[in-house]
Amino acid sequence: MTEPLLTIDDLKVTFSTRNGLVEALKGVSLSLDAGETLGIVGESGSGKSVTAFSVMQLLDRAGRITNGRITFRGQDITRASRSMLQPLRGAAMSMIFQNPRAALNPIRTVGLQIADVLRAHEALSAREARAKALKLLEAVLIRDPEERLDAYPHELSGGMCQRVMIAMAIACEPALLIADEPTTGLDVTTQKTVMDLLAEITARRGMAMVLITHDLGLAAQYCQRVAVMEQGLVVEQSVPASLFGAPRHPYTKRLVAASPTRHSTVDSLVVDAGEPAPAAPRVSLRRPAEALLTVSNLVKTFDNGFRGVDDVSFDLAPGESLGLVGESGSGKSTISRLVCRLLDHSAGTIGFDGEDIGKISSRDFYRSRFRKDIQIVFQDHGDSLNPRFSAFDCIADPLKLLAGVQDSRELRRQVEDCARRVGLPAEFLDRFPHQLSGGQKARVGIARAIAAKPRLLVLDEPTAALDVSVQAVILHLLDRLRRETGLAYLFVSHDLNVVRMMCERTIVLQKGQIVEQGPSGALFTDPASDYARELIAAIPHFDPEAATARQREAATAG
Amino acid sequence: MSLAASIARRAGRRALSSVPALFGVIVFTFLLMRVLPGDPAVFFASGPNAGQAEIQMIREQMGLDKPIPQQLLLYLKDIATGNLGRSMNTGQPVVTDLINRLPASLELTFTALLFALSLALPLGILAALRPNSLIDHGVRFLCSLGVCVPTFVSGLLLIYAFYYILGIAPDPTGRLDVFAAQPPVVSGFILIDAALAGEWESWRAAASQLVLPAATMALFVLAPLARMTRAAMLAVMTSDFVRTGEALGLSRRRVVLVYALRNALLPVITIMGIVFSTMLGANVLVEKVFSWPGVASYALDALLTSDYAPVQGFVLLMAFIFVLVNLTIDVLYGLADPRVSIE
Numbered sequence: 001m002t003e004p005l006l007t008i009d010d011l012k013v014t015f016s017t018r019n020g021l022v023e024a025l026k027g028v029s030l031s032l033d034a035g036e037t038l039g040i041v042g043e044s045g046s047g048k049s050v051t052a053f054s055v056m057q058l059l060d061r062a063g064r065i066t067n068g069r070i071t072f073r074g075q076d077i078t079r080a081s082r083s084m085l086q087p088l089r090g091a092a093m094s095m096i097f098q099n100p101r102a103a104l105n106p107i108r109t110v111g112l113q114i115a116d117v118l119r120a121h122e123a124l125s126a127r128e129a130r131a132k133a134l135k136l137l138e139a140v141l142i143r144d145p146e147e148r149l150d151a152y153p154h155e156l157s158g159g160m161c162q163r164v165m166i167a168m169a170i171a172c173e174p175a176l177l178i179a180d181e182p183t184t185g186l187d188v189t190t191q192k193t194v195m196d197l198l199a200e201i202t203a204r205r206g207m208a209m210v211l212i213t214h215d216l217g218l219a220a221q222y223c224q225r226v227a228v229m230e231q232g233l234v235v236e237q238s239v240p241a242s243l244f245g246a247p248r249h250p251y252t253k254r255l256v257a258a259s260p261t262r263h264s265t266v267d268s269l270v271v272d273a274g275e276p277a278p279a280a281p282r283v284s285l286r287r288p289a290e291a292l293l294t295v296s297n298l299v300k301t302f303d304n305g306f307r308g309v310d311d312v313s314f315d316l317a318p319g320e321s322l323g324l325v326g327e328s329g330s331g332k333s334t335i336s337r338l339v340c341r342l343l344d345h346s347a348g349t350i351g352f353d354g355e356d357i358g359k360i361s362s363r364d365f366y367r368s369r370f371r372k373d374i375q376i377v378f379q380d381h382g383d384s385l386n387p388r389f390s391a392f393d394c395i396a397d398p399l400k401l402l403a404g405v406q407d408s409r410e411l412r413r414q415v416e417d418c419a420r421r422v423g424l425p426a427e428f429l430d431r432f433p434h435q436l437s438g439g440q441k442a443r444v445g446i447a448r449a450i451a452a453k454p455r456l457l458v459l460d461e462p463t464a465a466l467d468v469s470v471q472a473v474i475l476h477l478l479d480r481l482r483r484e485t486g487l488a489y490l491f492v493s494h495d496l497n498v499v500r501m502m503c504e505r506t507i508v509l510q511k512g513q514i515v516e517q518g519p520s521g522a523l524f525t526d527p528a529s530d531y532a533r534e535l536i537a538a539i540p541h542f543d544p545e546a547a548t549a550r551q552r553e554a555a556t557a558g
Numbered sequence: 559m560s561l562a563a564s565i566a567r568r569a570g571r572r573a574l575s576s577v578p579a580l581f582g583v584i585v586f587t588f589l590l591m592r593v594l595p596g597d598p599a600v601f602f603a604s605g606p607n608a609g610q611a612e613i614q615m616i617r618e619q620m621g622l623d624k625p626i627p628q629q630l631l632l633y634l635k636d637i638a639t640g641n642l643g644r645s646m647n648t649g650q651p652v653v654t655d656l657i658n659r660l661p662a663s664l665e666l667t668f669t670a671l672l673f674a675l676s677l678a679l680p681l682g683i684l685a686a687l688r689p690n691s692l693i694d695h696g697v698r699f700l701c702s703l704g705v706c707v708p709t710f711v712s713g714l715l716l717i718y719a720f721y722y723i724l725g726i727a728p729d730p731t732g733r734l735d736v737f738a739a740q741p742p743v744v745s746g747f748i749l750i751d752a753a754l755a756g757e758w759e760s761w762r763a764a765a766s767q768l769v770l771p772a773a774t775m776a777l778f779v780l781a782p783l784a785r786m787t788r789a790a791m792l793a794v795m796t797s798d799f800v801r802t803g804e805a806l807g808l809s810r811r812r813v814v815l816v817y818a819l820r821n822a823l824l825p826v827i828t829i830m831g832i833v834f835s836t837m838l839g840a841n842v843l844v845e846k847v848f849s850w851p852g853v854a855s856y857a858l859d860a861l862l863t864s865d866y867a868p869v870q871g872f873v874l875l876m877a878f879i880f881v882l883v884n885l886t887i888d889v890l891y892g893l894a895d896p897r898v899s900i901e
Contacts, residue, residue: 056805060796082810090807097805102798105817107824107895116816117806152896168806 003074004031005175005208011068013050024050026232034175037202037209039223041216043467046229048212052178056095057085091121094169098181100161104153110164111149114171121172136167140197159190170201177202178210187327188494192538195222216259220244220542228252244542258472260497261541266479269472291315292488293456294351300334301346308334310512321482321489323503323520325496331512336460336492340376341365372402375454379461381441385433391444392429395451402452418447423477439470458490463498475502496539500524508532565892569885576881583877588630591866643867647860652871656853661746662733663852667837669768673776674783682787686795701781713774713847720770727770730848738763771848775841779833786829790822824895831887835880
């Protein structure tokens with residue numbers, strides 16, 4: 001190769017915001033050869049998407065390239081005009097996005113949308129474009145492609161939409177494909193099929209790919225080279241085996257440590273957390289005779305006749321942590337809401353402390369004496385906090401309503417105590433949610449849930465919206481809280497590695513039914529059911545050996 | 559395929575559910591007219607010195623001597639048989655009057671809506687593509703002007719400018735110049751009738767009569783349409799699928815007109831329905847200023863003389879049209895947005 005396909009040289013991008021100019025990229029240099037796959041990893045705000053958008057010239061009005069050069073096939077496209085870019089976009093370089101359903105036009109059939117791209121770059125009749133679109137849908141392995149041509153995006157699943165998006169992006173055989181978090185929000189098995197498809201297509205057609213992701217495992221598994229970005233800078237780049245096997249930059253080290261793998265433990269996630277992590281002995285793991293929560297034959301039928309939860313039974317001892325895993329639609333969140341009495345079930349019993357709390361309707365449960373015993377931590381920490389409540393008000397609310405703390409001095413003492421236990425500095429208590437970071441909001445959400453001293457904490461994907469390094473700290477915190485207080489956890493997550501670390505027992509759900517349950521360690525090393533095996537196999541991981549093996553495989557296949 | 563069936567089902571359901579509303583409107587107007595001060599019998603007696611006996615006779619003739627519930631039942635029975643009563647002003651059955659005058663109002667409203675849309679859509683799009691530019695501010699100014707100047711003022715200004723000063727427009731007296739030949743009535747819409755009969759001279763005369771009143775009304779409803787188009791376009795232009803279109807190299811024209819505009823039109827369709835219904839009822843001032851023989855001015859005249867039957871007939875007609883417009887909007891929406899019909 002004489003010349004790289006794409007070079008980015010000392011790229012600086014600033015955004016004008018209400019608080020003045022913000023420098024999103026502070027001099028990024030990258031290059032990519034034809035046919036190569038480059039991963040860009042980093043946490044939110046690291047500038048990885050901004051880099052991609054600069055290449056495609058898709059920055060919104062507020063963003064401006066202030067310095068540097070982007071060269072594509074030897075052509076300077078840093079400040080290319082529309083007339084120069086339009087023939088390139090889609091034909092020579094194209095992009096697929098996060099949230100595939102929103103990325104497709106909702107009121108146009110997918111066949112027409114693919115045809116639109118084809119006809120933008122080639123002189124084709126409508127009939128020819130349709131025939132070619134059909135071929136493309138076949139290429140991205142969509143079942144019944146003929147029928148799907150006339151489907152609208154809302155009639156397809158998320159994974160299907162992403163395949164359509166891929167079909168559009170590769171329609172004109174571009175030399176470069178930029179994939180911006182292409183599988184975020186998809187189930188782990190869907191993620192695997194979509195990523196395998198992308199890898200296969202780019203390898204077969206000799207396309208270069210830039211894979212932008214926050215998931216180190218994904219980058220390690222599918223990329224020949226990975227660049228790590230932090231705060232607008234590339235801090236380290238190398239082949240995955242050495243990058244993840246022997247990271248040199250402190251940020252990479254932290255990132256690698258924080259990413260859960262099949263071997264990591266809660267303590268191994270955090271390298272240099274500010275808070276001390278005394279390995280306090282666990283409150284005895286011996287299961288007491290009396291179960292705290294006994295769910296038997298639980299059924300939830302929705303209005304449209306769909307059985308979201310279908311005859312599920314399990315129990316949970318005091319101080320125990322039980323994981324619920326499964327893909328979207330498996331009923332895990334529904335179960336968590338049924339147990340919290342936020343939703344009424346159709347049949348079965350929910351025994352708590354020997355009493356059937358299922359008899360109390362979800363409407364009246366707030367008056368029940370059990371309300372303070374069962375609390376929930378939600379997935380979206382931003383949306384689940386009242387925007388007009390300060391952190392103090394959020395935590396004080398359950399204390400006032402459920403614990404009946406009236407005296408203001410006592411209230412402040414207890415709120416500060418809660419904040420201290422979740423590691424939230426007291427000076428943040430007067431801030432409002434929009435003034436807090438994601439991790440701090442998560443801490444407020446947890447403090448609010450434990451404020452009334454519950455005995456069962458339901459955690460509904462508590463770290464799904466957080467960056468890995470923040471996730472590591474929060475998981476650490478949750479684990480410590482359980483050890484200190486003997487809380488029982490019902491832990492709902494789609495991240496199997498997280499569940500393995502956090503829970504002693506795990507239940508695998510599929511279509512509202514339990515397919516497998518057992519001690520987490522055994523379940524993850526030696527799953528009995530096909531479904532659980534499939535789920536576990538689909539987790540991207542960055543074992544150095546596996547990554548190299550995969551590359552060799554890809555090389556021979558190509 | 560099943561799209562048509564699903565739209566038909568939705569439309570049918572909507573039509574059925576509007577029956578109670580229509581009934582409510584009938585009863586409400588009926589009672590309202592009875593509550594209003596003034597005795598129609600006195601008003602329609604032959605003269606100021608008509609005797610008590612004569613007034614009593616008229617009252618009996620009109621059925622006003624019966625108790626109100628009975629009057630209501632009689633009225634409902636009449637409506638069911640298609641009899642809306644007789645207008646005391648014109649001496650004609652109300653149904654006949656309305657049939658004669660409705661096309662005039664509809665022709666005016668449709669033309670005005672067409673004017674408004676053909677101006678509002680491009681303006682809204684331009685304003686959205688360059689927010690806070692000179693064009694955007696210009697459109698905002700025009701819209702504010704359209705809303706805050708009452709129709710009778712803008713109508714009179716237009717007459718003053720185009721008829722009195724410039725002399726381009728014909729005199730504002732009704733639908734057709736007195737010297738132009740009246741085409742045979744087929745649909746009641748003069749433009750259509752003249753075109754059918756091939757009388758282009760009359761067509762041109764009718765069209766030139768129509769331009770000023772239609773423009774007056776169009777100016778009035780320009781604001782909601784243009785502002786809604788602008789807001790919807792602004793939202794859609796920042797959406798993910800427009801970015802996709804850009805990223806895959808679609809032409810600017812295609813991105814704006816096919817990807818953005820068609821999505822942005824969805825809320826505009828809703829507003830259009832509201833605007834149309836409002837215009838039909840609210841154009842009484844325009845009809846008065848331009849001596850337009852429409853239903854609104856007919857109803858106003860009737861109201862001023864306590865002529866019950868035409869007012870009730872008018873309200874009923876408006877309610878009916880409102881239901882019809884909503885149905886049409888529903889169907890249009892179902893066609894425009896595939897996501898609606900599955901729900």
